[in-house]
Amino acid sequence: MSKYRFSFPPYPLGWYQVGYSDELLPKQVVPLEYFGRHMVMFRTESGKVSVLDAYCPHLGAHLGYGGTVEGEDVRCPFHAWKFNCEGMCTSVPYGSEKISPKARIDTWHVVEINGLIMVWWHPEGEAPMFEVPLLEEYGHEDWTPYETRRWKVRTRNQEMAENAVDTAHFHYLHGTQNMPSATMSTEGPIMRAQSTTVMETPMGSVEGVVNVMALGFGFTLVRFTGLVDTILVNSVTAIDEEYCDVRFSFIVKKSGGRSITKGIGMAFVREIERQLEQDIPIWENKKHVKPPILSDGDGPIGKYRVWCRQFYTDPNAQP
Ligand code: FES
Ligand SMILES: [Fe+2]
Structure with a gap:
């Protein structure tokens, strides 16, 4: 018998919950740790949820600790560079050079459904292969809240x-x-x-x-x-x-x-x-x-x- 407890890898592909919709208000920024990775989740002023890898490509601050939402962007707490929901750097508040296209952060596929915030995980980074079904009873007046x-x-x-x-x-x-x-x-x-x-x-x-x-x-x-x-x-x-x-x-x-x-x-x-x-x-x-x-x-x-x-x-x- 194998000396390991498990004979399969730790992170199977699929959709996984990382939060509840009602726990992430507009402009809220939350650090996440799943799949052995560090991430940041935020809701923009217009209400969109975004999940990015945690670390700023400038000098590595974790955006989930002190990052703030400004409009549709998240602002790094260290030197105030801003990133949009697609992870692209949209603003460097000092310096005169054009923003490097390398100033970007990897993003996660996110769905907000059934009162849950879920991300897609695939070990090789492939796009979602199936969808999360709608739970029609959730939010219906005949049913209690969660x-x-x-x-x-x-x-x-x-x-x-x-x-x-x-x-x-x-x-x-x-x-x-x-x-x-x-x-x-x-x-x-x-x-x-x-x-x-x-x-x-x-x-x-x-x-x-x-x-x-x-x-x-x-x-x-x-x-x-x-x-x-x-x-x-x-x-x-x-x-x-x-x-x-x-x-x-x-x-x-x-x-x-x-x-x-x-x-x-x-x-x-x-x-x-x-x-x-x-x-x-x-x-x-x-x-x-x-x-x-x-x-x-x-x-x-x-x-x-x-x-x-x-x-x-x-x-x-x-x-
Ligand atoms: S580390 Fe994020 S702006 Fe410098
Ligand atoms: Fe059981």
């Missing part, structure tokens, strides 16, 4: 995403009454899995259907249909080779009065939190076994791992 939770977990995206198809662990680790039977299908970067589950709520046990739709490893929708419909947006973004930033954002369909929506919605949130906190010590300490020894009672783990391969440009690379 209830959010966040964790920093010492594992990799692929390991966490395997949770959905690992049916046996739901009973033995999470204590669910039965082992859900999952059906799984894939279509390009999308994986869908459906299972049934029984959840304990203040109103007693509720039988529900769980539909998972994963777009690569960065954006997963989990729809729980039962007494109250709930949707979980699950985002996992690699910080570096060791850690992932995990954000859970829940919306609940309003029905039967606010207290019922709140009661059952919160029971669902607590149940998912409880399960995640049981998963974390497993993920933080396990290693990726390849090939695994499976029993016929296991979920579609082999099929899941075949789907995973498309997100690596070199799936056999050692860390």
Whole structure:
């Protein structure tokens, strides 16, 4: 067995959340650290979000620490050079020479959708190969705003995403009454899995259907249909080779009065939190076994791992 915990690279390609829309106001500048890189994210005065590599090409200041937005540009705190959303230097406030075309910063593809700010990551810098789907229920009057939770977990995206198809662990680790039977299908970067589950709520046990739709490893929708419909947006973004930033954002369909929506919605949130906190010590300490020894009672783990391969440009690379 390999001495490494993982036999795949740390940063699979895809769309990954780096923030929430409502946490980035116009003129706000925020440093980011993902994929082992340093970046700066800002919102211009007109409301556009831009993500650039962090360092100023002049003398290397990090634009996320003291940088300011002026109109549609970000201004470096060190000597006040300005850069636009495309990373081009637009102004040097002293000196008389023409601005060098080399005075530019690499930019990231950004989308702002479903209340999330997401960037495209590709190990070789290729343009986006698929789009993030619109979650129509988000922002709809029949649904609550996001209830959010966040964790920093010492594992990799692929390991966490395997949770959905690992049916046996739901009973033995999470204590669910039965082992859900999952059906799984894939279509390009999308994986869908459906299972049934029984959840304990203040109103007693509720039988529900769980539909998972994963777009690569960065954006997963989990729809729980039962007494109250709930949707979980699950985002996992690699910080570096060791850690992932995990954000859970829940919306609940309003029905039967606010207290019922709140009661059952919160029971669902607590149940998912409880399960995640049981998963974390497993993920933080396990290693990726390849090939695994499976029993016929296991979920579609082999099929899941075949789907995973498309997100690596070199799936056999050692860390
Ligand atoms: S380091 Fe940014 S302007 Fe000098
Ligand atoms: Fe789990």
